[in-house]
Amino acid sequence: MTHIQQEESRRNFIKQLGAAGILMTSFPSFAFNALTDPVSFTGLPPVNVSHERLIRKVVGLRPYRPSGFNLSVQKLDNKVIIHNYGHGGGGISLSWGTASLAIAKIENETQQVAVLGAGVVGLSTAILLLKQGKSVTLYTDKLPPNTTSNVAAAFWAPVSVYESDQIGEGFMDQFNKASQISQRMFQDLVGDRYGVWWIKTYFLGGNFDFPGGLNLYPNYKELTASTSPFNDHPITEEIHSLMIEPPIYLKALLDDFYQLGGKLVIRKFNQTSELTQLNQPVIMNCTGLGSHHLFGDKTLIPIQGQLAVLLPQEEIKYGYVYPSYDGLLYMFPRKDGIILGGTSEKDNWSLSTNEQEIKRILNGHQKIAEGLKQ
Template sequence: MPNLTRRSVLLGLGASALAACVTAPTSVVTWPPARPFPKVLVERDRITRTVVGLRPYRAQGFRLEAERFGEKIVVHNYGHGGSGVTLSWGTSQRAAVMAGEAGRLDVAVLGGGVMGLTSALILARRGYVVTVYAEAMHPNTTSNIAGALWRPSSLYSRDVATEEFLALNAKVTREAHRGFLPYVNRPGYGVSWVQHSDLTNTVPEQRRELPGGDELYPDLEILTRETRFGFAYEERCHSLMIDPDYYLDMLMKDAQAAGAKFIARRFETLDEVLALAQPVIVNCTGLGARTLFGDETLTPIRGQLTHLLPQPEIDYSYIVGGLYMFPRKTGLVLGGSHNADDWSLDVREDQVRRMIDGHAALAEKAAYSTYSEP
């Protein structure tokens, strides 16, 4: 969801996957086994909806810390860029620990997206009296629009992030991955494994591990021949896929079942926030923290997704440069736009056209691809 430079941000899911972590040796597989390759039907009359969302990006990375305002403790848990769903279990568990260290039972959670819901669920299950305040609730949050392949992306700038943050992020990433595992194939949650491919036109001189470490991606293969779509280089593995339409619905129900209460409310100022009765506040407001807490380091990265009718036979996903396709029960998700510092929520026809034309061209290549040796 391309318009950011590679030096300024981990661009897109594909670039993040190929260039985000430490260098690691790997073997090269040149001839994968035969496998059926269903064609994605990319046609304009199969479009069901196009949605736009704004990722809350901080060049230095997410904010995860406690701050005191008089008698109030505010635990900040925001600024995850394009990794909100991905990192939700990692940072929210740490935020819950920070909230608990205040030693008070009543906790307010600000924000109804994936961070707010996850923080509320964890705290409620630990016995806290939790009230969630949010202007937008499921299914009308930015998290509902996420592509939600489990792959940290658009998260920080390599030029700005500190070594301390990078070390924290490495730990949080692995903790977040573990948080999703109990939900895989659990009825109703929309979490599953999918065979995924990252593809590029060139073979990297030095390969880097996938975000969080290669061991988080089962069946990893590095291909330089007979690749999907005929590209020069492919990293193929299984990755977790989360369908927000299902997952956030169940997450909210779980939080309510654990005792969390939800109140629709818009906050205009920090004073309004600090006037809440709860002595501990967990701030999961995303871009809203720019206004409420004066965090001007927050900037939006605009993303636009086009959804197609479902194709149950499509059991793979891919990222090719500025394009990606993720399969869901609710439909196929076509994405690949990253517009930095862009606050517009309007659908752009030129981006719809780029998605349709680009993925249609890939689908035609797939229709003639084989895994047989020439």
């Protein structure tokens, strides 16, 4: 790889990193170092990367708007629609934050609310409404584990959410506020029940933009060629961030929804006129990519992401992200597998596996594993 290629990949880092908004199960205690642990720069165990250890391939579609997520209010006959969709690669990361901002748009006297969608944004919104004492009915045609949120790496970093030259006035204030709210709420959920954990992560090549604010990524260190555990990466940034494991996390949210008295209706809406038949005067639209068809938002497109998952390795206690010259690579450990990413292809609606990309992902991670200092 040439120096020019490295610099080019660094500039494209944040756009590509949206794939890290893409899957996770309860991290055992061995998978995380305490924030107060001394930093060790040698001896990181390598991931055992081989096609023989591949246990599954995952493809997901992230709902992306170049202008950023939509938090707007729409009148539909006698209904008020409050939109909360289009989070790109930051859906799980931003979920509590945008849910809080969307709910703030509801008139206080409203008691009955409908929520559309049972992904992470819909469930978060419904739970916050229930905690306010609202009567909530959640409408969805898919439940976990069959939602887009389930196929997410879910490393806490709200990336690939917008194009900086296409956002409107005030959007960054919303984005930063949502990031701060959401990360703080996730801290209260750390533990086995929700499958939320702190994990040490390395950014190979540096130049991570720390979306939402550097304070959201504690224990930051910039490592040099002599102190980095990785060969061939003279600049490496080290942080701690949160990992959210969708299979555990979404099940816990659904349990909370029921325990708080939420009502669930399995129903698919094909056109907005059907929404006027609902009993609730306020409708929270958390349909994600479904808003492309249901509400005619043609600016909303998918970013296809693909993952390779290897057999688990209990000794892997760290993650990394590397914007290589030929595409993004990232690794996060998980109890039921090692998550290897990834891809980030705009306006690709296909859920089919690209075997060439799987090969690229495996080869790239194998080279990184071979380059660890021992």
